[in-house]
Amino acid sequence: MEMAIMDIVKYAVYILIFPGALFTCVFGLWLAGVDRKVVARMQKRKGPPIMQPTWDFLKLCGKEVIVPANAARGVYMAAPYIGLASLIVTVLFIPIGGFQAFGSAGDTVVILYLMTIPTLAMIFGGSASGSPYAGVGASRTMVSIMSYELPLILVLLAVGRAAAPEGYYFTFSLAQIDVMQQLAGSFLFDWRLIPAAVAMLLVIPCEVGQHPFDVGEAETEICEGPLAEYSGAPLAAFKLSHAIKMFVMTALFCALFLGGVTTGMVWLDVVLTLVFCTVVTLVCMTLLHAVSARFRVEQLFKFFWTVVSGFALVSLLLVWFC
Amino acid sequence: MFKKLIDNAAAKSPWLYHINAGSCNGCDIELVAVLTPRYDAERLGFKLAGTPRHADIVVVSGPVTVQSKDRVLRTIEQVPDPKVIVTLGSCPRSCNVFKGSYSVAGPLDKYVPIDVSIAGCAPKPEAIIDGLALAAKILKEKREAKK
Numbered sequence: 001m002e003m004a005i006m007d008i009v010k011y012a013v014y015i016l017i018f019p020g021a022l023f024t025c026v027f028g029l030w031l032a033g034v035d036r037k038v039v040a041r042m043q044k045r046k047g048p049p050i051m052q053p054t055w056d057f058l059k060l061c062g063k064e065v066i067v068p069a070n071a072a073r074g075v076y077m078a079a080p081y082i083g084l085a086s087l088i089v090t091v092l093f094i095p096i097g098g099f100q101a102f103g104s105a106g107d108t109v110v111i112l113y114l115m116t117i118p119t120l121a122m123i124f125g126g127s128a129s130g131s132p133y134a135g136v137g138a139s140r141t142m143v144s145i146m147s148y149e150l151p152l153i154l155v156l157l158a159v160g161r162a163a164a165p166e167g168y169y170f171t172f173s174l175a176q177i178d179v180m181q182q183l184a185g186s187f188l189f190d191w192r193l194i195p196a197a198v199a200m201l202l203v204i205p206c207e208v209g210q211h212p213f214d215v216g217e218a219e220t221e222i223c224e225g226p227l228a229e230y231s232g233a234p235l236a237a238f239k240l241s242h243a244i245k246m247f248v249m250t251a252l253f254c255a256l257f258l259g260g261v262t263t264g265m266v267w268l269d270v271v272l273t274l275v276f277c278t279v280v281t282l283v284c285m286t287l288l289h290a291v292s293a294r295f296r297v298e299q300l301f302k303f304f305w306t307v308v309s310g311f312a313l314v315s316l317l318l319v320w321f322c
Numbered sequence: 323m324f325k326k327l328i329d330n331a332a333a334k335s336p337w338l339y340h341i342n343a344g345s346c347n348g349c350d351i352e353l354v355a356v357l358t359p360r361y362d363a364e365r366l367g368f369k370l371a372g373t374p375r376h377a378d379i380v381v382v383s384g385p386v387t388v389q390s391k392d393r394v395l396r397t398i399e400q401v402p403d404p405k406v407i408v409t410l411g412s413c414p415r416s417c418n419v420f421k422g423s424y425s426v427a428g429p430l431d432k433y434v435p436i437d438v439s440i441a442g443c444a445p446k447p448e449a450i451i452d453g454l455a456l457a458a459k460i461l462k463e464k465r466e467a468k469k
Contacts, residue, residue, distance in 0.1 A: 040365075048365055229375055
């Protein structure tokens, strides 16, 4: 009986505080702030304070919520919160410095499914809002989800193959991937997996919806697409999801390619992973955002199905045959 | 506690929506200059929003022509509360040199209450930043006044 209560408390802490809701929100917003600040510095601007995304989020919470007359009210209001919740669940499956709240034999598959929900929520929410801008945005978001899913699956297969234990073809467990990296060194420095790492670095900004790949939420073209009609708290939830996605995807990159770095102390490993997350954010999102213009929709699709998928496929073949 | 945090946040993250109500483009260019690296209004949290639904501050430039009047009012109605209306340049306040023209329906304060007026034809970017900072302060006051 006492064990059961202890377990409930433990899982409540995992879900609500670390690495669940509270921690991901705070760290995600901080990461988004760093991103905006560094982009500004790269453009020779002073830039907003690091807290800016947090202020934006709080302000949006205090604004009036308008539901358009021709919107499907239920879906319109529920979509942002469903997306946010599924992102927080995703974090629980990703090991942060070897610390994994809920591990299973099929982590990567679960993550693959959970990561599509926020994007689908955006598509449903946008379609439900009844605005033509949101309609265009939803269809573009669908193109971008099709673009990055293929290379993402190939990357996960390549890493899963490299980390497979004796007698298995693949592993889908992130804990096993971490164990393998402790034995064989981080996969980022395995020559066979470098193309997969490059592909993953390009998948991250597309999944998050960052600048060169943000066809679905193009502010300057279609008024942020699916978000065009949103205001107040639901918009705040979408903005928060965007910030958390940055953290989730970079943490996934760290788990896949920068695992196995252990100092012996769990809290130090966690801090180290968070530093890695920040560095990966700066490399694959901030730098690209500051130097590039936006892809057109068909360019995005072509780029991901040829170049990025090609990189991932090369890695998969190398891992399989070398 | 949360109310106070949100009240403070209101002044720190004002998003702009800009409406051109028949302006000559002079003021519009100056508003864009405010967002360039030289003046960088983003350091105060200002951001140009794509749609009125995301906006806190509505910036209107131009003398409000007969053609644009309905659109301006409709756009302002779409902005969620609390909102602040700022006029940019002399035109929306007095119709400037267009006063008395058959095609002008302004000034704007015939239709909606105005919170901040930025004077000039066209105003300097420094004046615009000053006006927008004042608008952000008013935004916070409006938010605090709301129960």
